[in-house]
Amino acid sequence: MSNDTIKYIPGDANYEGKQDFTITVYAEDRVGLLNRISIIFSKRKINIDSLNTSPSEIAGIHRFTILINESYEVVRKLARQIEKQVEVLKVYFNTDSEVIWQELALYKVSTEEITEKVTVERLLRQYGATAVVIRKDYTVFSVTGHKEETDALVKALEPYELIEFVRSARVAIIKDSAGFHEKLKEFEAEEPGEERVENEFLDKGDKIFTM
Amino acid sequence: METLQDTETKKTTTSSPTFKGSGSQMLLNALIEEGVSTIFGYPGGAIMPIYDALYDYADKLEHILVRHEQGGIHAAQGYARTSGKVGVAFATSGPGATNLVTGLADAQIDSTPIVCITGQVFAHLLGTDAFQETDVINITTPVTKWNYQITDAKEIPEVLAKAFYIAKSGRPGPVLIDITKNAQLQIEEFEAYVKCNHIRSYRPKPKVRVEFIEEAAKLINSAQKPFVLFGQGVILGNAEKEFKAFIEKTGIPAAWTIMGEGAIPTDHPLNVGMLGMHGNYGPNVLTNEADVIIAIGMRFDDRVTGRLDKYAKQAKIVHLDIDPAEIDKNVKAEVGVWGDCKETLPILTNLVKQNRHEAWVAQFRDYNQQEIDQVITPELYPAGEEMTMGEVLRTLNELTGGDAVIVTDVGQHQMVACRYAKFNKTRSNVTSGGLGTMGFGLPAAIGAKYGAPERTVVAIIGDGGFQMTPQELGTIMQFGAAVKILILNNQFLGMVRQWQQLFHDKRYSFVNITSPDFVALAKSYYIEASKVDQRAELKKALETMINHQGSYLLEVMVGKENNVFPMVPQGCSVSEIRLK
Numbered sequence: 001m002s003n004d005t006i007k008y009i010p011g012d013a014n015y016e017g018k019q020d021f022t023i024t025v026y027a028e029d030r031v032g033l034l035n036r037i038s039i040i041f042s043k044r045k046i047n048i049d050s051l052n053t054s055p056s057e058i059a060g061i062h063r064f065t066i067l068i069n070e071s072y073e074v075v076r077k078l079a080r081q082i083e084k085q086v087e088v089l090k091v092y093f094n095t096d097s098e099v100i101w102q103e104l105a106l107y108k109v110s111t112e113e114i115t116e117k118v119t120v121e122r123l124l125r126q127y128g129a130t131a132v133v134i135r136k137d138y139t140v141f142s143v144t145g146h147k148e149e150t151d152a153l154v155k156a157l158e159p160y161e162l163i164e165f166v167r168s169a170r171v172a173i174i175k176d177s178a179g180f181h182e183k184l185k186e187f188e189a190e191e192p193g194e195e196r197v198e199n200e201f202l203d204k205g206d207k208i209f210t211m
Numbered sequence: 212m213e214t215l216q217d218t219e220t221k222k223t224t225t226s227s228p229t230f231k232g233s234g235s236q237m238l239l240n241a242l243i244e245e246g247v248s249t250i251f252g253y254p255g256g257a258i259m260p261i262y263d264a265l266y267d268y269a270d271k272l273e274h275i276l277v278r279h280e281q282g283g284i285h286a287a288q289g290y291a292r293t294s295g296k297v298g299v300a301f302a303t304s305g306p307g308a309t310n311l312v313t314g315l316a317d318a319q320i321d322s323t324p325i326v327c328i329t330g331q332v333f334a335h336l337l338g339t340d341a342f343q344e345t346d347v348i349n350i351t352t353p354v355t356k357w358n359y360q361i362t363d364a365k366e367i368p369e370v371l372a373k374a375f376y377i378a379k380s381g382r383p384g385p386v387l388i389d390i391t392k393n394a395q396l397q398i399e400e401f402e403a404y405v406k407c408n409h410i411r412s413y414r415p416k417p418k419v420r421v422e423f424i425e426e427a428a429k430l431i432n433s434a435q436k437p438f439v440l441f442g443q444g445v446i447l448g449n450a451e452k453e454f455k456a457f458i459e460k461t462g463i464p465a466a467w468t469i470m471g472e473g474a475i476p477t478d479h480p481l482n483v484g485m486l487g488m489h490g491n492y493g494p495n496v497l498t499n500e501a502d503v504i505i506a507i508g509m510r511f512d513d514r515v516t517g518r519l520d521k522y523a524k525q526a527k528i529v530h531l532d533i534d535p536a537e538i539d540k541n542v543k544a545e546v547g548v549w550g551d552c553k554e555t556l557p558i559l560t561n562l563v564k565q566n567r568h569e570a571w572v573a574q575f576r577d578y579n580q581q582e583i584d585q586v587i588t589p590e591l592y593p594a595g596e597e598m599t600m601g602e603v604l605r606t607l608n609e610l611t612g613g614d615a616v617i618v619t620d621v622g623q624h625q626m627v628a629c630r631y632a633k634f635n636k637t638r639s640n641v642t643s644g645g646l647g648t649m650g651f652g653l654p655a656a657i658g659a660k661y662g663a664p665e666r667t668v669v670a671i672i673g674d675g676g677f678q679m680t681p682q683e684l685g686t687i688m689q690f691g692a693a694v695k696i697l698i699l700n701n702q703f704l705g706m707v708r709q710w711q712q713l714f715h716d717k718r719y720s721f722v723n724i725t726s727p728d729f730v731a732l733a734k735s736y737y738i739e740a741s742k743v744d745q746r747a748e749l750k751k752a753l754e755t756m757i758n759h760q761g762s763y764l765l766e767v768m769v770g771k772e773n774n775v776f777p778m779v780p781q782g783c784s785v786s787e788i789r790l791k
Contacts, residue, residue, distance in 0.1 A: 028412050032348055032358075039353050080536035086357045086377055089412045187411045 015095075020049075021075045022099050022172045025064035026056060026180055028087040037064060037088070040081045046070060050103075052169035057179050061089065067170045089187055094174055101172035105150035106132070107141045108164035109157055114139060117160055127153040138163060229403045234364030235264035235395045238328065241371035243271055244404040247299050249661050250274045251286040255303025257343055258330025260395035262301075275661070275690050278682035280307050282654035284314025285680070287325045289658030291318075292641045293616055293666070295449070297378050298325040298658060304332055305343030308350075308389070313648055315354040315385045320645030321470060322447060324383035326374050334362040334391040347389045356384030364397035372407035381415025382534040383447055416533055416551045424555060427529045427546045428562035430503050436571050437463045438494075438501035440486060440515075443470035443644075444508015444532060444552055451475065451637045453556040454507065460560055462567040464575050466494035468509050470644040473634035477613060483575040487515040488779045489626040492586075492788060493578030495779060498523050499786040500574075505529045508552055511541040512645065521784035531555055585790045586776050591631065597770035598746055600624055600699050604631035606750050607669065607697070610757050615667040616641065618659050620652030620676030623705035626775045628671045638663070650679030653696065657683060660692045667695065667757060674700040674726045684736040687762045695756050696738075696764040698729055701771050709774045714781075733764035744768035 027033055034053065041048050049067040056063035068075065075093050083091040111134065114120060120139075123129050127149065129141040143150050150167055230240065238261060242250070250272055254262040265274055277283040280302040287298030302308050308329040318325050332341040348360050357377045359370055367390070374386045431437055445454045451474050458465045458475070464483040467474065475482050484491030486498070495517075498504070504526045509515070516522045519541060530537070530544035531552050538547035548555050590601030604627060607615075613633030618641040619625040625642055634640060641659050643651040656670030677698055687694055708722040733740035739759055743752040749767065756765040779788045 031360075032352065035349055036352050043353065077536070077540060080540075084534065084536045086410065086413045184411070187414075190409045 016071060016073075018069050018071050020067060020069050020096050021072075022094050022096070022101060022170065023064075023066040023068065023075065023079060023082070024092045024094070024172065024174060025066065025082055026089040026091075026183075027062050027064065027085075028089070029060060029062045030087050033062075033085070033087050034064075036085050037066075037082055040078060041068070044074075044078075046074070046078070050169035052171050054171065058181060058184055061180065061184070065170060065172050090180070090183060092174060092177075094172075098176065099172040099174055101146070101170050102144050103147060103150060103168050103170050105143045105145075105153070105165065105167040107143070107153060107157055107162060108138050109141070110161045110163065111136060111139045113160045123153070123156065127156065129153060230401045232398065232401070233260065233264060233395065234361075234367050234390070234397045234399065235261040237364065237367045237399070237401050238371065238390070238395070239264055239268050239272060240401075241368055241404055242299065243268075244406070245371070245375045246296065248273060249290060250299045250301055251277050251283040251290070251658060252301025253277055253280050253283055253303070253307060254301075255305075255307045255330065255343070257304035257332055257392050258301060258307070258328075258390075258395070260392060261328070261330065261390070274301075275657070275686060277654065277657075278685045279680065280310035281313055281650065282657075282680055282683040282686065284311045284325065284327060285317070285648075285651050285654035286658030286661070286683075286686075287327075288314060288318050288321075288323045288651075289618060289641050289655030289660075290662040291323050291325055291658075292655075292662065293638050293659045293668075294662030295638060296324075296662070297375055298323070298662075300325065300327045301329075302327065303330045303343065304347070304389075305345050307343075308347040309345055311387070312350060312354060313646075313650075315351055315387065317643055317646040317648045317651065318385035319354045319356065321643065322383050322443060323385065324378040325385045326378050327385065327387045329387060329389045330395070331360065331389045331391045333393045335393070337362075337391070347387070351387050354385070355387050358387040358389070360389040360391070361394050362391045364394045364399045367394070368401055368404050369407075372405060373410060376407035376410070377413065381413075416554075417535075417549050419550045419554050419558065421558060423546055423548050424558045425562060427505070427531075427548055428559055430527055430529055430546060431461060431463075431505060431559075432564050434503035435568075436497075436501045437461065437503045437505060437568065438497065438526075439463050439465035439505045439507060440468070440498075440509055441465055441471045441474060441507045442468040442509025443474075445471055445474040446508075446637055448508060448533070448551055448553045450508075450551075450553040450556055453553055453560070455479075457556050457560045457563070460565055461563050462565075462569075462572070463505065464568070464572050466491070468512070468515055468644070469629045469640070469642055471509060472629055472640040473637050476635050477633045481572070483572075484579070485630060487512075487785075488517070488781075489630065489775050489777065490515075490779075491579065491630075492582040492777050492790065493575040495777070495785040495788040496578055497574060499525065499784065501526045503527050503529065505531070506542075506544075507531045507556070508533070510534075510537045513541075516541065517779045517783055517785040517787075521786070531559075582777065582790065590627075593770075595770070596746075597773075598744075598749065598767060599773055600627040600701075600769050601631050602746075603697070603699060603749065603753075603767050603769065604628060604671075606753055608633040610750075610753055611667060611669070615639070615669050616659050616663055618642070618652055618656040618668060618670045620670075620672040621647045621649045621706075622673045622676060623701070623709065623773075623775050624671055624673045624699040626706075627699075630775075649676040652676055653680050653694075654683045654686075656694045656696070657686055657692045660694050668693070669695045669697055669757075671697045671699060673705060674698060674702065674729075675704045675724050677729070678724070678726065681732065684733060684738060687738060688736040691761060693761045695759075696733070696762070697753075697756065698764065698766040699769050700726060700729070700766055701769050701773065702726070703771055705773075706775070708772070712772070712774070713778075729764060729766045738762050738764055740764035740766070742766040742768070
């Protein structure tokens, strides 16, 4: 709120500059909802760094994980706009320190090249890579980790004819989350309950990012 | 994908099969169950089964054949605004549906509850670029509160129930339901219609949290110069009485956004006038002097705030709104009270001290006197030969006493009408506030008349705006909506011309607009009409218009290059408002 005079560092929710935020959206599984959510970003000319849709811990409820690099203020407003959509149940947004996240990357390299010029064993050890396929002509490695880690292997493989590279969207688990089961019960109750009113305007600064 | 018949919406009662018929018939039954009596629409290929069914429902549903789908949706908006009910519009697929987009965007930004039904090509043709196929759902997604495509008639009752519930609950808005032709034709056995009252993913209003209202009350009670800004939220929440009780107990001066106008009568002693770019002098200047600002059902639009970093920086802001996304969006609130003002205002009124802020209110009066001397009197009682828009409004007020519904289009006449029209009742000011849609006035007035048939409806429209949707004269001709059309003709696109004069060195680029003979045009539609260009004839002409049985068009020639003042130039602070 208005009395924030201390300037915080990235990773802190109150840092005013841009930083990575993981937006977690619990929503109904509906055709067209992805469009409804994505235009909230594109309307403001904000780029989505990565977006993943997946089932959640509850059958029938979808979970979108959206990664963007923006300031807290911008993300807060985006989150409110997303949560306002009729078919969205709940939106959380978290800094990197508040989530456990992973991305999966696949690398295709020439088998000949790699066996001649680099020790596969070193790659596997140093980058935690796994060989998914080994054929005469090419080999596919996979690495699971943070962007910096998967990027590092891209760099390492660059001299050895990296044929193809692809990285998945971020998937993230919120550290403080107790899951959505209890929340859903409140949502399904016909009368609005106390808990359903939580939002950071009302619960000033009090565990904003927790469930 | 699941169908809507599962866990997401709960049925309140279990019901037995009661109706066997087509999806189209079920749709019309659903409309009747929702209390719909009037539909504005236009038929076409993909919606023909619905129109075929409508043929048998003439005794229950009145269908107004508009001349263009944009006219249909604006009429539905006008209807919703005066009646407080959900407006309904029908259109066919393709161009019919795309013609709704402007109205949807208008209803979305002005929170108007409407349900649009569009026909769509057969489900098996979706994605084949079939005749009159457009991707209506995706086109309308950013301009609807909710939309849904029905491809199976079984979904019709539940989706319609949801549509009406979503359109009118919480912060209202437009909903579009696209129905493929096969679903319209499909014969099904339908269960009894059950209205929707809960959707698990949708929270139209929260439980009121008294602790935040207590905080708000504390701020208000300690304020020396409190100031209330109210918007359409008061009207949409049917909270006019609660609002009046609040300001009367606290004695706080209150100013309105143009969407909130009429929530309290114009001549209420605590009504200090209009906010924003062409608003009143005092409310704008004193925004930057108030110590506590209580914003109720308004969203701090840029036309209200002017330059944000110089807006009310000294004030602590209490923001009451039903939409949590509005709190802290443009202006940071010290206390956000998320809730329905119908519920929150009485609690707040109960907690605040009885008070009178005489010296503070007197400050508004002083500014008002300056504005009267420098702007209002010359506008309402012009010394020159040319008529002004303001004097037309003053004369109209004298004749209607402030009891009429005033519908406006967009531009100078709109600002003048909002500034000078007198309102005694709520739901009397129908204008395109957020979107600023030229062409809104005439069709919205038709709908406004259907929404309030016992009231006098005056559509005040400029010569430019009228030429955007004049085809709706045909609708008036055919269905006899007794709309009084008042064209204020300054032979210019006046607001753009004003900006070109003030900010573009008088380079009048394409604002010189010529008009047809409006009187002859109206008469060609068998609508009585006349034109005045002399002050001496004005009152009599307005009297004739008001007293005429049925619709009437009056064209008044006003000064060509008059400007609307006061004005907060774009990029300036509200306290830098100019009187000339």
